[in-house]
Amino acid sequence: AxxxxxxxxxxxxxxxxxxxxxxxxxxxxxxxxxxxxxxxxxxxxxxxxxxxxxxxxxxxxxxxxxxxxxxxxxxxxxxxxxxQPGITSKPWSKHEQRLLIALHAKVGNQWAVLAKMMPGRSPNAIKNRFHATRRKLERSQKRLNQQAGLIDAHGNPIPQPPAAVGPGGGGGGP
Structure with a gap:
């Protein structure tokens, strides 16, 4: 069955x-x-x-x-x-997490399909790990954007000054 x-x-x-x-x-x-x-x-x-x-x-x-x-x-x-025999609860390896991201890019949120491609992990465990990994990456990206001055602490974009114009007015011609 x-x-x-x-x-x-x-x-x-x-x-x-x-x-x-x-x-x-x-x-x-x-x-x-x-x-x-x-x-x-x-x-x-x-x-x-x-x-x-x-x-x-x-x-x-x-x-x-x-x-x-x-x-x-x-x-x-x-x-x-x-x-169920074959299901593991051991911690996820970096290789498994990278594999999950790569496979998800190919098949999307088809957790049962992903489980067949990742023996030992249940569809529910795969879904939970994927969403946890995605949230972690989003937080990391937000922190990097804050450090670079691109967003404020609330995630709102910070207006950037226009690029400096070099000598000659920046027209690019002779």
Whole structure:
């Protein structure tokens, strides 16, 4: 099962659940799943790994039912972005960051495509790293422009004096 099929299945299952249950707004607060997610524990991660091993990649609703306070979408995202074999959480190397910038210039914001070109990194990790790197470069460029006197502290351009005209009036002719 590829990720797109699983995402579609999750959306269909959520629609089915809302129809069956009348939506979460119809439930008493005590029966609603929490809207804010809490951190995942090591025990929960191990349980997800075990249940995926036993039941496969299509049973997210069942797996979520075994975890208190977690939705099937949260469980699937945890698997996809952190627990799936081959996904690494090691720090990004300079080479990986340069590769990400170069590949992004070619394919744009297609995070799943980029993930296939960068084994070991999830689409979400790639997206987050790209945006963090872009913000860092923008801050660095802003600092350089401030130091060069091209912009003020608020990012507004500073008017530059006209270029000095040399002897002869700058007409360029004889």
């Amino acid at each position: 590829d990720a797109d099929d699983v995402d579609e299945d999750l959306e269909e299952e959520e629609d089915d659940e809302e129809e069956e249950e009348g939506g979460s707004a119809d439930k008493p607060v005590s029966q609603r799943k929490p809207s804010k997610s809490r951190s995942w524990t090591k025990e929960e991660d191990e349980l997800v790994r075990k249940l995926v091993g036993e039941h496969g990649l299509r049973k997210w609703a069942f797996i979520a039912s075994c975890l208190e306070g977690k939705t099937q979408k949260q469980v699937y995202a945890r698997w996809r972005d952190y627990l």
